[in-house]
Amino acid sequence: xxxxxxxxxxxxxxxxxxxxxxxxxxxxxxxxxxxxxxxxxxxxxxxxxxxxxxxxxxxxxxxxxxxxxxxxxxxxxxxxxxxxxxxxxxxxxxxxxxxxxxxxxxxxxxxxxxxxxxxxxxxxxxxxxxxxxxxxxxxxxxxxxxxxxxxxxxxxxxxxxxxxxxxxxxxxxxxxxxxxxxxxxxxxxxxxxxxxxxxxxxxxxxxxxxxxxxxxxxxxxxxxxxxxxxxxxxxxxxxxxxxxxxxxxxxxxxxxxxxxxxxxxxxxxxxxxxxxxxxxxxxxxxxxxxxxxxxxxxxxxxxxxxxxxxxxxxxxxxxxxxxxxxxxxxx
Amino acid sequence: xxxxxxxxxxxxxxxxxxxxxxxxxxxxxxxxxxxxxxxxxxxxxxxxxxxxxxxxxxxxxxxxxxxxxxxxxxxxxxxxxxxxxxxxxxxxxxxxxxxxxxxxxxxxxxxxxxxxxxxxxxxxxxxxxxxxxxxxxxxxxxxxxxxxxxxxxxxxxxxxxxxxxxxxxxxxxxxxxxxxxxxxxxxxxxxxxxxxxxxxxxxxxxxxxxxxxxxxxxxxxxxxxxxxxxxxxxxxxxxxxxxxxxxxxxxxxxxxxxxxxxxxxxxxxxxxxxxxxxxxxxxxxxxxxxxxxxxxxxxxxxxxxxxxxxxxxxxxxxxxxxxxxxxxxxx
Numbered sequence: 001x002x003x004x005x006x007x008x009x010x011x012x013x014x015x016x017x018x019x020x021x022x023x024x025x026x027x028x029x030x031x032x033x034x035x036x037x038x039x040x041x042x043x044x045x046x047x048x049x050x051x052x053x054x055x056x057x058x059x060x061x062x063x064x065x066x067x068x069x070x071x072x073x074x075x076x077x078x079x080x081x082x083x084x085x086x087x088x089x090x091x092x093x094x095x096x097x098x099x100x101x102x103x104x105x106x107x108x109x110x111x112x113x114x115x116x117x118x119x120x121x122x123x124x125x126x127x128x129x130x131x132x133x134x135x136x137x138x139x140x141x142x143x144x145x146x147x148x149x150x151x152x153x154x155x156x157x158x159x160x161x162x163x164x165x166x167x168x169x170x171x172x173x174x175x176x177x178x179x180x181x182x183x184x185x186x187x188x189x190x191x192x193x194x195x196x197x198x199x200x201x202x203x204x205x206x207x208x209x210x211x212x213x214x215x216x217x218x219x220x221x222x223x224x225x226x227x228x229x230x231x232x233x234x235x236x237x238x239x240x241x242x243x244x245x246x247x248x249x250x251x252x253x254x255x256x257x258x259x260x261x262x263x264x265x266x267x268x269x270x271x272x273x274x275x276x277x278x279x280x281x282x283x284x285x286x287x288x289x290x291x292x293x294x295x296x297x298x299x300x301x302x303x304x305x306x307x308x309x310x311x312x313x314x315x316x317x318x319x320x321x322x323x324x325x326x327x328x329x330x331x
Numbered sequence: 332x333x334x335x336x337x338x339x340x341x342x343x344x345x346x347x348x349x350x351x352x353x354x355x356x357x358x359x360x361x362x363x364x365x366x367x368x369x370x371x372x373x374x375x376x377x378x379x380x381x382x383x384x385x386x387x388x389x390x391x392x393x394x395x396x397x398x399x400x401x402x403x404x405x406x407x408x409x410x411x412x413x414x415x416x417x418x419x420x421x422x423x424x425x426x427x428x429x430x431x432x433x434x435x436x437x438x439x440x441x442x443x444x445x446x447x448x449x450x451x452x453x454x455x456x457x458x459x460x461x462x463x464x465x466x467x468x469x470x471x472x473x474x475x476x477x478x479x480x481x482x483x484x485x486x487x488x489x490x491x492x493x494x495x496x497x498x499x500x501x502x503x504x505x506x507x508x509x510x511x512x513x514x515x516x517x518x519x520x521x522x523x524x525x526x527x528x529x530x531x532x533x534x535x536x537x538x539x540x541x542x543x544x545x546x547x548x549x550x551x552x553x554x555x556x557x558x559x560x561x562x563x564x565x566x567x568x569x570x571x572x573x574x575x576x577x578x579x580x581x582x583x584x585x586x587x588x589x590x591x592x593x594x595x596x597x598x599x600x601x602x603x604x605x606x607x608x609x610x611x612x613x614x615x616x617x618x619x620x621x622x623x624x625x626x627x628x629x630x631x632x633x634x635x636x637x638x639x640x641x642x643x644x645x646x647x648x649x650x651x652x653x654x655x656x657x658x659x660x661x662x
Contacts, residue, residue: 002523002559003522004522004603004634005561005562006561006562006563006602007561011598011602014601014602014605015598015601015602018601018602018603018608018623019601019604019605019623021605021608021609022587022589022601022604022608022621023623054598057601058597062597191334191335192333230336230337231335258353262594263631263633265593265630266388266389266658267342268335268336269349270345270350270353270388271345271349272335273349273352273353274345274352275349277349277353290353292349292354292657294597294625297597299598300594300595300633302333302335302631303335304335322662327624329661330660331653331660331662
C-alpha cells in the first residue's frame with residue numbers, strides 16, 4: 001500500500017482537520033466529532049445534513065456551504081458514521097426550521113441516520129429524511145437492500161440545498177429532494193481497485209485486461225466483469241443501462257454528471273463525456289448542464305460513473321442556482 | 332496500461348472535443364486546431380493565452396473563462412504545442428489590446444510560444460510573454476534550462492486574468508504576472524508514476540517503499556529518492572525546501588496550493604494541507620487562501636506539490652476576485 005498518510009487509523013480525523021484549517025471560510029469541524037458544519041450558518045433556513053463513510057471525497061464535507069449542505073458527518077473509511085455523530089450534526093445546524101437528512105442507501109447509513117433522527121426528535125427537532133438510490137447496476141448488494149446511492153447524491157445536495165437556501169419549508173425541501181431522486185439514475189465501472197488504509201491491501205483484484213461494470217463505490221460487485229473496452233464502448237454500456245430505465249425521452253432536458261472514482265485522469269473523463277453527449281444528442285435528449293470531475297470517489301479507484309437527471313422547470317432553476325462550497329462553486 | 336480511452340493517438344483531440352460539447356457555456360474548440368477559446372470573448376480586454384503539453388488537466392483548458400485565460404493550446408501528451416497552433420490561438424483571441432503568453436519554463440514550450448509570438452507580431456498583434464519557473468526542486472532538468480514551471484502557473488492565470496478582466500493594459504497585466512512569478516515557489520513529490528498513452532508503459536519505476544522528491548510533472552528526475560515517509564514528513568520536506576528560498580517571512584500573507592498529481596485521493600491532499608498550515612502558522616506566516624485539489628496533474632501520477640505565493644495588497648485583491656471557468660470557479 002502506497003499512500004500519503006501518517007497513520008491508517010487517523011486518516012479521517014486528520015483529513016477533517018486539514019479541511020477545517022485550509023478552508024475556514026467555508027467549513028468548521030465540530031469540536032470532538034467528525035462533523036463538518038458551515039462556518040456561517042443561515043438562521044431560519046431548513047438545514048441539510050448528509051454524510052456516510054469516508055473515502056468518497058469531496059463527498060460529503062466538500063459540499064458544505066452556501067446553497068448545499070449545512071453539515072456532513074464522516075464515518076471511518078467506507079463505514080457508516082455512528083448515530084451519536086449524526087445526532088451532534090443535526091443539533092449543531094438546526095435553527096428551528098427543521099433538518100433534512102440525505103442518506104445514501106446503505107443498510108448501516110440508513111439505520112444510523114434513522115437512530116440519530118429519533119434522538120433529535122426526542123429533543124424536539126423536526127427531522128425528515130430522503131434516501132438516494134440512483135445506481136441502476138444491481139438491486140441488492142453487499143451492504144445494501146435495494147439500489148445503492150452513488151454520485152447522484154451530489155445532485156440532491158445541490159438542488160435541495162438551493163431550495164432550502166431560497167427559504168422553502170422542510171416539507172417543500174424534502175419533496176424537491178424526492179423529485180431529484182425519482183428522476184436521476186447512475187451507472188459506474190472500474191478498471192483498478194482502491195485500498196482502504198486500515199486494510200492495507202486492495203479491496204478486489206481485476207486482471208490486467210479486465211474491467212468491472214456496475215462496480216459499487218466501496219468495491220461491491222457489479223453486474224459482470226469483461227475485457228476492458230474503449231472509452232466509447234464503456235460510455236455506451238453505462239448510458240444504455242441508464243436509458244433502459246425508460247424515464248429519459250426525446251425532448252427531455254437533463255443534467256449529466258461524468259464522475260471520476262479518484263484516480264482517473266480528467267482527460268479520460270472528458271473523452272467519456274464526449275461520447276455520452278453524442279449518445280444523448282442522437283436520442284434527442286437536451287443537455288442543460290454537464291459536470292465532469294471527481295464528485296463521489298472511492299479513494300484511488302480508477303473508473304467512472306455517469307449520472308442523468310431529468311429536469312423540470314423547478315429542478316432546472318435550482319440546479320443552476322448559485323452554490324459556494326469547498327468542492328462545488330457555481331455562479 | 333489500463334486507461335479509459337479509445338485510441339492512444341487521438342486522446343488530445345477527443346478530450347478537447349469532450350470538453351467543448353460538455354461545457355459549451357465556457358469553452359469552444361477552435362475548428363481544426365487543438366485550441367480551446369472562451370465562448371464569450373470580452374472585447375477590448377488584454378487576452379491571456381497559455382498551454383503546453385496535454386496530460387496536466389485541468390491545465391490549461393480548464394482555466395479558460397471569465398477572470399482567467401482567453402485561450403489554451405494543447406500539445407500532444409507531455410509535448411509542446413507547435414507554433415502554428417499557438418499562433419492560431421493568439422489570432423483568435425486578440426481584440427486589439429494585445430496578448431500575454433503565459434509559458435511554463437520548458438525549452439520546447441518557450442521556443443514554440445516565442446515563434447508563434449513572432450508570427451503574430453508580423454501580423455501587427457502586440458504580444459508579450461512571461462515564463463513561470465516556480466519549481467524549486469532542481470535548476471536544470473530533462474527538458475528545462477533553469478527552473479521548471481509547475482502548479483504555480485495556475486496562480487499566474489488567476490491573478491493576471493483578474494487584472495486583465497479589470498481592464499488593465501498589456502504592460503500592466505504582464506507586470507502583475509511577473510510579480511506573481513517572482514513571489515511564488517513550488518515543490519513536488521511522487522509515489523507512483525504515470526503512463527503516457529502512446530508510450531504504453533510507466534515513465535519511471537519506484538520501488539514499493541520508495542518516493543521521489545522534487546519529481547517533475549512529466550516524470551523528470553527530482554532531487555533524490557528515499558523511503559516513503561509520513562504525510563507530515565513529506566509536507567515538512569516540501570515546505571522546508573520552499574522556505575529555504577528566503578522570501579517568506581513571519582507576518583507575510585500567502586496563498587497556498589496543495590496540488591494533486593492526478594491519482595492522489597483528496598483525503599491525502601487534505602492531510603498534507605493540514606501539516607502545511609501548521610508549519611506556516613508556526614513561522615507566523617498568514618494563510619489568506621488555500622486551494623486543495625487537482626490543478627496541475629500528470630495523468631494518473633500519485634503525488635502532490637505545494638505552492639506558496641506571497642501576496643501584496645494588489646495580488647491579494649486579484650487572487651480573491653471572481654473567476655468562472657470549467658475548473659476554477661470563485662465568487
